[in-house]
Amino acid sequence: MRDYQWIHEYCLNRFGSTAALEAMLPQPRSDAELRALGDDRYLSLIALRVFRAGLKHSLVDAKWPAFEQAFFGFDPHKVVLMGAEHLERLMQDTRLIRHLGKLKSVPRNAQFVLDVQKEKGSFGALIADWPVSDIVGLWKYLAKHGSQLGGQSAPRLLRMVGKDTFIASEDMVAALKAQKIIDKAPTSQKELAAVQAAFNQWQEQSGRPLCQLSMMLAHTVNH
Template sequence: MRDYKWLNEYCLNRFGSAAALESILPQPSSPEELRAISDDRYLSVLSLRIFRAGLKHSLVDAKWPAFEEVFFGFDPEKVVLMGAERLESLMQDARIIRHLGKLKSVPRNAQFILDVRQEKGSFGALIADWPITDIVGLWKFLAKQGSQLGGLSAPRFLRMVGKDTFIPSDDMVAALKAQKIIDKPPTSQKDRVAVQAAFNQWHAESGRPLCQLSVMLAHTVNH
């Protein structure tokens, strides 16, 4: 495994300057900003991520105002009361994407958010306080407790709300393979722990957020 010094120098050579490199790197939200996001907004983004999976994002985004309307602004206390009959009726609404499995995930995730609120005070508190040194643990928690949050949905949702995370995209997986950290996409907990350890080392060496390290690493793959 290469150290951060190599990663930084590689990216500086590729982009030509520190300013050019910084311009393409994401900036995570602070814990205070994450805590300030309301539960209805977390449910909206969570649902948006689920509906985007496997579909053109612009198509889903264009329909999202209609989703906001039919799901009561994603107020979890209202959404959780939506029964099977109500969800079946939404299958006749041409303004939204009519995928029953994904529609059913919305009230289930509303209940998930309410359960977290009861324990933590808000869903934002859970997201804000989870240590980035175990971000794969948060992926696992979201996938296990939430609905339709397996695969890359949990890390992509976290990136969407601003929580610092790496995302095992195809390029990042190729880069991790090149550095002999993993030999296949990190779907097992063992491989995810190995990737987390590598990112923790780069983070300790650089002070950079995981999301920036993730993008830098992906750019070490030649196209």
């Protein structure tokens, strides 16, 4: 695989200047910012990610104020009490996206948030304290314990909340294949471990967050 210097020089050549390159790169939230985000906001973002999956994001986002109202501001203590009859009533609410499976995931994820809150003090503490050197481990944890957070949903949720992570986008997978790190989209533990190891090496060489390395790597394939 290529070292970070090659990735940096490739992107510098592509964008023309250091300023242009840096302006394009995302910034993750600090651990303190992640810890300060309320559990109601985490639950809202989890639900938003679930509803965005497979749908046009702008459509979901436009309806989100109605979701905030329907789900009591995503207070997990209130949402967890929403039973089948309540969810059936929400299926009649034309302001919402009426997908029963996705609606059912919200109280389930409220329970998940409360379970983490009981163990860690807050959901933000779990997210903030998880080492980025094993970010794929956090993907696995979210997929296992949360509802409808498998596949790309866990890493995309982390990007939404501001936790540093890479995302296996089509371009990034193409770049990883070109670097001979993987030969297909990573799904197995072995493949994910190989990707994590590569990113840990590039991070050690560059000091950059994973989200920046991820974006830079994606730009090393032809568009």
